[in-house]
Amino acid sequence: xxxxxxxxxxxxxxxxxxxxxxxxxxxxxxxxxxxxxxxxxxxxxxxxxxxxxxxxxxxxxxxxxxxxxxxxxxxxxxxxxxxxxxxxxxxxxxxxxxxxxxxxxxxxxxxxxxxxxxxxxxxxxxxxxxxxxxxxxxxxxxxxxxxxxxxxxxxxxxxxxxxxxxxxxxxxxxxxxxxxxxxxxxxxxxxxxxxxxxxxxxxxxxxxxxxxxxxxxxxxxxxxxxxxxxxxxxxxxxxxxxxxxxxxxxxxxxxxxxxxxxxxxxxxxxxxxxxxxxxxxxxxxxxxxxxxxxxxxxxxxxxxxxxxxxxxxxxxxxxxxxxxxxxxxxxxxxxxxxxxxxxxxxxxxxxxxxxxxxxxxxxxxxxxxxxxxxxxxxxxxxxxxxxxxxxxxxxxxxxxxxxxxxxxxxxxxxxxxxxxxxxxxxxxxxxxxxxxxxxxxxxxxxxxxxxx
Amino acid sequence: xxxxxxxxxxxxxxxxxxxxxxxxxxxxxxxxxxxxxxxxxxxxxxxxxxxxxxxxxxxxxxxxxxxxxxxxxxxxxxxxxxxxxxxxxxxxxxxxxxxxxxxxxxxxxxxxxxxxxxxxxxxxxxxxxxxxxxxxxxxxxxxxxxxxxxxxxxxxxxxxxxxxxxxxxxxxxxxxxxxxxxxxxxxxxxxxxxxxxxxxxxxxxxxxxxxxxxxxxxxxxxxxxxxxxxxxxxxxxxxxxxxxxxxxxxxxxxxxxxx
Amino acid sequence: xxxxxxxxxxxxxxxxxxxxxxxxxxxxxxxxxxxxxxxxxxxxxxxxxxxxxxxxxxxxxxxxxxxxxxxxxxxxxxxxxxxxxxxxxxxxxxxxxxxxxxxxxxxxxxxxxxxxxxxxxxxxxxxxxxxxxxxxxxxxxxxxxxxxxxxxxxxxxxxxxxxxxxxxxxxxxxxxxxxxxxxxxxxxxxxxxxxxxxxxxxxxxxxxxxxxxxxxxxxxxxxxxxxxxxxxxxxxxxxxxxxxxxxxxxxxxxxxxxxxxxxxxxxxxxxxx
Numbered sequence: 001x002x003x004x005x006x007x008x009x010x011x012x013x014x015x016x017x018x019x020x021x022x023x024x025x026x027x028x029x030x031x032x033x034x035x036x037x038x039x040x041x042x043x044x045x046x047x048x049x050x051x052x053x054x055x056x057x058x059x060x061x062x063x064x065x066x067x068x069x070x071x072x073x074x075x076x077x078x079x080x081x082x083x084x085x086x087x088x089x090x091x092x093x094x095x096x097x098x099x100x101x102x103x104x105x106x107x108x109x110x111x112x113x114x115x116x117x118x119x120x121x122x123x124x125x126x127x128x129x130x131x132x133x134x135x136x137x138x139x140x141x142x143x144x145x146x147x148x149x150x151x152x153x154x155x156x157x158x159x160x161x162x163x164x165x166x167x168x169x170x171x172x173x174x175x176x177x178x179x180x181x182x183x184x185x186x187x188x189x190x191x192x193x194x195x196x197x198x199x200x201x202x203x204x205x206x207x208x209x210x211x212x213x214x215x216x217x218x219x220x221x222x223x224x225x226x227x228x229x230x231x232x233x234x235x236x237x238x239x240x241x242x243x244x245x246x247x248x249x250x251x252x253x254x255x256x257x258x259x260x261x262x263x264x265x266x267x268x269x270x271x272x273x274x275x276x277x278x279x280x281x282x283x284x285x286x287x288x289x290x291x292x293x294x295x296x297x298x299x300x301x302x303x304x305x306x307x308x309x310x311x312x313x314x315x316x317x318x319x320x321x322x323x324x325x326x327x328x329x330x331x332x333x334x335x336x337x338x339x340x341x342x343x344x345x346x347x348x349x350x351x352x353x354x355x356x357x358x359x360x361x362x363x364x365x366x367x368x369x370x371x372x373x374x375x376x377x378x379x380x381x382x383x384x385x386x387x388x389x390x391x392x393x394x395x396x397x398x399x400x401x402x403x404x405x406x407x408x409x410x411x412x413x414x415x416x417x418x419x420x421x422x423x424x425x426x427x428x429x430x431x432x433x434x435x436x437x438x439x440x441x442x443x444x445x446x447x448x449x450x451x452x
Numbered sequence: 453x454x455x456x457x458x459x460x461x462x463x464x465x466x467x468x469x470x471x472x473x474x475x476x477x478x479x480x481x482x483x484x485x486x487x488x489x490x491x492x493x494x495x496x497x498x499x500x501x502x503x504x505x506x507x508x509x510x511x512x513x514x515x516x517x518x519x520x521x522x523x524x525x526x527x528x529x530x531x532x533x534x535x536x537x538x539x540x541x542x543x544x545x546x547x548x549x550x551x552x553x554x555x556x557x558x559x560x561x562x563x564x565x566x567x568x569x570x571x572x573x574x575x576x577x578x579x580x581x582x583x584x585x586x587x588x589x590x591x592x593x594x595x596x597x598x599x600x601x602x603x604x605x606x607x608x609x610x611x612x613x614x615x616x617x618x619x620x621x622x623x624x625x626x627x628x629x630x631x632x633x634x635x636x637x638x639x640x641x642x643x644x645x646x647x648x649x650x651x652x653x654x655x656x657x658x659x660x661x662x663x664x665x666x667x668x669x670x671x672x673x674x675x676x677x678x679x680x681x682x683x684x685x686x687x688x689x690x691x692x693x694x695x696x697x698x699x700x701x702x703x704x705x706x707x708x709x710x711x
Numbered sequence: 712x713x714x715x716x717x718x719x720x721x722x723x724x725x726x727x728x729x730x731x732x733x734x735x736x737x738x739x740x741x742x743x744x745x746x747x748x749x750x751x752x753x754x755x756x757x758x759x760x761x762x763x764x765x766x767x768x769x770x771x772x773x774x775x776x777x778x779x780x781x782x783x784x785x786x787x788x789x790x791x792x793x794x795x796x797x798x799x800x801x802x803x804x805x806x807x808x809x810x811x812x813x814x815x816x817x818x819x820x821x822x823x824x825x826x827x828x829x830x831x832x833x834x835x836x837x838x839x840x841x842x843x844x845x846x847x848x849x850x851x852x853x854x855x856x857x858x859x860x861x862x863x864x865x866x867x868x869x870x871x872x873x874x875x876x877x878x879x880x881x882x883x884x885x886x887x888x889x890x891x892x893x894x895x896x897x898x899x900x901x902x903x904x905x906x907x908x909x910x911x912x913x914x915x916x917x918x919x920x921x922x923x924x925x926x927x928x929x930x931x932x933x934x935x936x937x938x939x940x941x942x943x944x945x946x947x948x949x950x951x952x953x954x955x956x957x958x959x960x961x962x963x964x965x966x967x968x969x970x971x972x973x974x975x976x977x978x979x980x981x982x983x984x
Contacts, residue, residue, distance in 0.1 A: 260791065330828035336789055337824070338841040338893060339817035348840075349830060488917040489944070491924060555967045556943045 058427050065425025068206035068221055069166035071132065071195065075108030075140070075157045077150050088148040098137035105132055105140060105159060118194050123187045131188050133160035135215060135222035161201065163220040163418040165192050169203055172417050209425060213386045214407070220418035223411070225426055227385050231301050231401030232433075234389065236366060238305030238397065239312060244362055246309075247316035248351075254317075255324045256346050275314035282311045283375030291379060298380035299400040301389065307375045312365040319361020323354035356448035363441035367434050373405040381406050404430050484566055484631065495553050496563065499546065499570050500629055503577075506542035507625030510577045511618050513539065513584040514684060518614035521591035521677065522607055532588035539581035546574035562698070566631075569698035573628055576687045576694075580621065583680040583687075590673045602671040605660045606678065609653035613681040616646050620688035627695045636699075639692035646685030653678050737762040737901065737931040738783065743797035745778055745787065745955075752778050754955040755797070760948075765923060765932040767942035767963070770952035770978070776935045779952070780903050782806075783933070784820040785813050801901065818845060821894030825906040827886035829878035834861075834870050834889055837878045841897045860896040864888045865922050884915025891922065902926065904934040908941065920945050939979060943967045951975045 079086065081100045083093050106129035113120055113128070120128055136159035144150050160166070164184035167173040169192070178186050195201035212224025258264045286307035290296045296303050327350045335345040351358075376382070381402050389399035402410075404426060411423035484500070485493050513532050520528035550571040553559065559567055594603065603610070620639050627635035654675070661671055696702075738760035745753035753775045760766050768776040778787065785806060787793045799806040806816060818841070829837045838857045847853060857874075861867040866888040870881070878889055887907060894902060904923070908916040923932055923945050936942050942949050943963060950960035951974070959972045970976045977983070 328828075330824060330826050331830065332789075333786070333824055334828040334830065334890070334893075335840075337784065337786060337817060337822040339814040339844055339897070340840075341814065342789075344844065353831065488914075489921050489924070552964050552968060556964060558940050558943070 058424055058431070061421060062424030062426075062428045064170050065422045065428075066206055066209055067170075067203045068209070069161040069169045069201060070158045070204045070206075071109070071161055071201050072156055072158050073109055073112035073200060074154050075105060076111075076154045077144060077152060078104055078107070079152050082144060083148070083151045088151060090145045090148055093145055093148060093151075096141070098141055101137040101141045101144070102129075102132075105129070105136055105157065108157065112200070116198055116200070118191075118198060120191065123191065127185060127187060128191065131161050131165055131191065133162050133219055133221050135219045136160060158204070160221045161192070163416060165189070165201075166203075166221050167418055168192060169196070169201075170421070172421075209422070210429070213388065214384060214402070214410075215386075216384075217414060217416055217419075220414075220416045220422065223419065223422055225404065225407060225429060227388055228402045228404045228407035228426070229429075230389055231304070231381070231385075232370065232404045234301035234392065234397055234401065235305045235308060235403060236370065238302060239308050239366060239369060240362070242305065242309040243312050243316050243365070247313050247362070248320055248358060250313075251317050251320035251324060252346055252351070255321050256342065256350075271314050271317055275318060278374075279311055279372050280374040280378065282307050283378030285310065286375060286379045297398050297400065299383045299385070299402070300398045301401050302397040303379050304376050304381055304403060305397075307379060308369045308372060311372065311375065312369045315365040315368075316358075316362055319365070320354070320358045323357025323361065324350060326357060327353045356445045359448065360441050360445045363437055363444070367437040367441070370434060370437065371405050371430065373409055376403050376406050377409070382410055384410075404433075482631075484562070489557075492557055492559075492563075495549075495557065496566065499549060499553065499567065502542065502546055502549070503570050503573055504625055504629050506539065506546070506574060506577050507621065507628075509535070509542065510539060510580045510584070511621050511625075513581055513588075514614060514618050514621070514681075517584040517587040517591060518610055518681070521587055521594070521603060522610060524591070524594065526592060529588045529592040532584060533592070536581060536585045539578060543574045543578035547571060550574075562701075565698045565701060569628070569694040572694050573625075573691050576690050580684050580687045583684050587677050587680055590677055594670065594673075602657060602660060602667050602674040603677075606653045606656050606674060609649060609656065610677065610681070613646060613649050613653070613678065613685075616642065616649065617681055617684040617688060620646070620685055621691070624688045624691035624695065627692060628698075631695070631699050633696055633699045636692040636695040639688055643685050643689040646682055650678055650682040734764075735762040736760065737801065738933075739798075739800040739803075740779075741798045741800070743779070743782060743795065743799060745775070745782060746794045746796075747790070748792045752955055753782075756952075756957045758950060758957055758960055760931060760933060762931050763927060763929070764947040765927050765934060765945055766948040766950060766960075767946035768933065768935045768950050768952060769937075769939050769942050770958075771983075772937075773954075774952040775955040776952050777905055780822075780905055780933060780935050783901070783903060784817050784822055785811075786822065788813065814844070818897040819899055820901045820903060821897065821899035822903045822905065823887070823891050823894055823907050826910050827883055827890050829881075829886050829889050829893070831877065831879055833875045834878045834881075835874040837889055838892045838896050841893060845897070856896055857892075860892040861889075863895045863926070864892040865918070865925070866892060882915070883911050884918060887911060887915065887919060888922070891919075899930065901931045901933070904932065904936075906935055906937060909937060916941075951978060953978070 081104055082096055084096075085092055106125070109129060109132060110125060136157070139159070140157060161169075162184065164173055164178070164181065165188060168178075168184070168189050173181075173184065173189075175186050175189060178184050178189055192201060208222070208226075209224050210229065211226045212222060213227045215221075215223040254264065254268065258267075286303060290303045290306055291298050331349050331353065332345055335349050336342075340348065383400060383402065385400050385402050387399075389401045390396040408423050408426045408430065411419040411426065414420075484496050487493050513535060516528055517532045519525065520532060550567050553567055554564070557563075594601075620642055623635050624639045626632070627639065657671060657675060657678075661668070736759045740756050740758045740760075743753055743756045744751060756775075756779060768779065770776050781787045782795055783799055783801075783806065787795060795807060801819065805811075830840065832840075835857055838860050839853045842853055842856055847856075858867060858871075861870060866885060869885060870889070873880075878886060881889065887910075891902075891907075908919050911919070920941065923934065926932060927947070934942070934946065946963050948960060949963045949966045951958045951966070951970075951972075953974060959966065959970060959975045961971065965971075966975060967979065970979065
């Protein structure tokens with residue numbers, strides 16, 4: 001039998017701490033953390049609020065740019081004015097200027113008003129027909145020249161009204177202002193009301209805002225983003241094909257093959273610094289090198305693309321390098337161990353794995369380049385361009401063009417409030433493209449990351 | 453060899469104990485096999501095979517030694533003596549192999565108990581071999597049988613005890629090979645028989661001595677022979693205990709002897 | 712660990728005869744020193760590795776065992792600051808001879824790493840990569856050799872129906888065996904295992920150890936391991952390295968029952984000072 005007294009007894013109860021009771025230190029810590037969380041939430045709320053206000057303002061001011069007051073009325077294409085020789089030959093008909101077509105339009109409008117029984121007493125005919133946009137005759141001319149068979153027929157024409165009348169429809173212009181304004185009269189506004197009631201004058205969705213070239217101050221209603229969009233697209237395309245190979249090749253070389261000496265260190269430091277240089281400096285650089293020294297035409301998408309390439313390259317190089325570094329060394333070891341050379345390891349294994357990061361970095365770099373105005377101003381893309389640049393195969397990259405952000409700037413600096421409205425509309429289009437590019441970046445990254 | 457053939461008749465063994473093929477009899481259900489490492493399986497099987505072989509040899513030695521004593525067969529006694537180094541070889545080889553196995557394969561649980569059991573069983577068998585050697589030496593020294601030879605007086609007991617202990621040994625070794633606790637318990641139970649037989653044989657010898665004082669030396673040697681056989685039974689019992697430890701993981705409770 | 716190295720100034724070497732015949736030596740190292748910049752990581756190693764045997768390298772962290780292993784297939788070339796002197800001879804040809812192309816070398820000497828590192832591609836593409844690098848593009852031949860390699864790594868049955876699925880979808884042990892097949896595909900004569908099971912669970916570890924014992928019949932295996940018991944279980948010869956020196960190398964059964972050097976004994980029994 002074991003001796004009970006030899007069994008060791010438990011030691012007397014030591015002082016222990018209770019886990020259910022709190023301590024002052026913990027309470028202070030928890031309070032501090034709760035406060036920090038509150039700061040975080042407040043910051044996010046403020047940011048979101050600011051964003052909301054900005055978006056609200058832009059959309060409030062800009063959506064109306066997509067709608068334009070349009071008058072619809074039948075117009076007889078008078079042969080005697082348009083095609084005197086009756087041959088339906090566009091080359092021949094081209095000799096008739098917009099003046100003739102203006103007359104065609106005017107007579108059409110007047111006839112239509114009489115037909116509808118809309119009273120125009122007290123207004124000289126010119127005042128009535130002045131309500132038609134100065135741009136409309138040119139449109140009609142283009143239409144007829146494109147299809148000479150219309151001559152002699154009665155067609156329905158959708159013509160813009162002038163900017164002021166459109167402004168009245170959108171509430172920018174009131175009768176008080178009209179009295180002092182030389183571009184519009186109170187009578188026109190009254191007539192406009194009647195036309196609206198009759199259904200002749202409506203606010204329709206305006207595709208030409210997106211497709212038409214810029215217009216002069218006399219015809220704000222006709223101003224469109226067409227050339228700006230094309231310029232931007234050309235530029236972005238060129239930037240993509242310049243920066244992607246250059247940036248990726250430079251990164252690969254720096255990361256994998258460059259010897260580690262003072263020279264490569266210097267290069268790396270400089271690349272990081274370049275990413276922080278103000279964009280306007282690149283504009284001056286572009287002006288000096290590409291336009292003055294190399295003699296490239298100013299305001300060309302090619303020059304804009306070159307300048308933006310220089311700006312975006314550092315960002316892309318940095319993004320590519322960190323993606324390449326993120327590839328785990330175990331993959332490299334595996335490839336080398338099986339006998340791949342360093343180059344094969346990079347191209348067969350490292351690059352495909354770094355691809356999501358590279359793509360994301362490129363797209364984000366492009367997206368921010370999309371909105372760059374400063375350098376483009378300096379190389380002249382703020383010029384007033386009315387002709388579409390030709391297709392790329394015809395040297396379109398060297399034709400003068402403009403860019404979206406620059407267009408926003410130039411419209412915003414014109415006096416006519418219709419241009420201000422259009423400037424906000426252009427911002428909406430710009431934001432839309434940014435959104436698409438960012439969504440594309442996210443989708444692409446998701447798609448590639450799944451393969452990990 | 454003649455001696456071998458004579459050996460075969462003793463104690464009912466059909467042939468020099470050929471070890472049962474462990475792999476054949478244990479396929480699938482053998483608790484000691486089934487490791488992912490085939491070499492571990494092989495090592496354990498080899499250890500068991502060698503132990504069973506050693507058991508066969510030793511059982512043979514016991515039977516042959518007693519036979520040599522009872523029949524006054526000098527050549528058989530010499531055979532047993534010449535095979536004694538083989539028994540020692542087995543023991544030292546098993547000792548070394550179990551040690552190496554533990555060092556290299558770090559067995560645990562049942563594997564560890566099996567390895568330890570095998571090492572101890574080898575030792576027990578080696579001692580049985582020693583006991584047979586002593587009996588064989590006695591057989592070699594005694595001359596022709598006289599009528600009142602103490603060996604003759606207890607021949608029946610000698611024979612019976614030899615048969616009992618070899619039978620116990622055989623069961624014990626089989627219990628080890630098959631890892632069978634039932635067989636082991638059987639062996640434990642039969643040890644009492646050997647002890648009883650020893651006590652009876654002693655009494656017989658004592659009455660013989662009182663009648664006839666001549667062959668004192670031979671009588672003492674006979675007592676030793678009887679004792680040796682009783683000890684062989686004890687060794688068989690120890691082997692059975694090792695088997696139980698190997699299978700069940702605990703030592704069987706030793707019953708208190710009442711006297 | 713004071714007084715652990717009581718070796719003479721030159722590192723120990725082994726020249727063992729097994730049985731009566733002199734066994735074939737596959738890899739010889741003579742006077743190998745490795746420097747990382749100014750630090751000497753391996754201080755003169757001489758060792759003979761026998762063909763179709765498993766030689767394990769044990770020793771504490773930083774003793775140079777992985778570094779030595781990586782010298783054999785010149786993986787240390789990828790580290791610019793690493794400098795190797797001395798000779799490493801495979802079949803009496805110096806690995807560091809300027810005429811040697813690492814690609815050819817690494818077909819003969821395969822390597823398996825600590826963390827299973829299959830490429831993020833399909834199982835088939837992983838195993839066939841080494842072959843395609845060497846210009847084998849015939850589909851039938853690739854398929855045959857991939858199957859042979861996967862069988863050689865005892866994983867064919869588990870992946871034969873998912874050869875075109877991603878290799879990353881397998882369990883850790885399966886991935887490591889795919890990596891072993893990848894190394895086997897080029898039919899190497901020597902396989903280097905750098906702590907191949909330290910990231911795996913006991914079952915996967917046991918399977919790979921069993922595989923290594925099987926591979927030994929065809930291939931010379933060198934294995935670096937932190938786990939001494941693994942070295943005891945799996946290897947024919949064990950080399951103990953400490954602080955860049957080869958302290959002792961001998962048959963495994965001798966090292967683990969009765970090592971010659973006290974340093975080895977102290978390390979194995981856990982007397983770390």
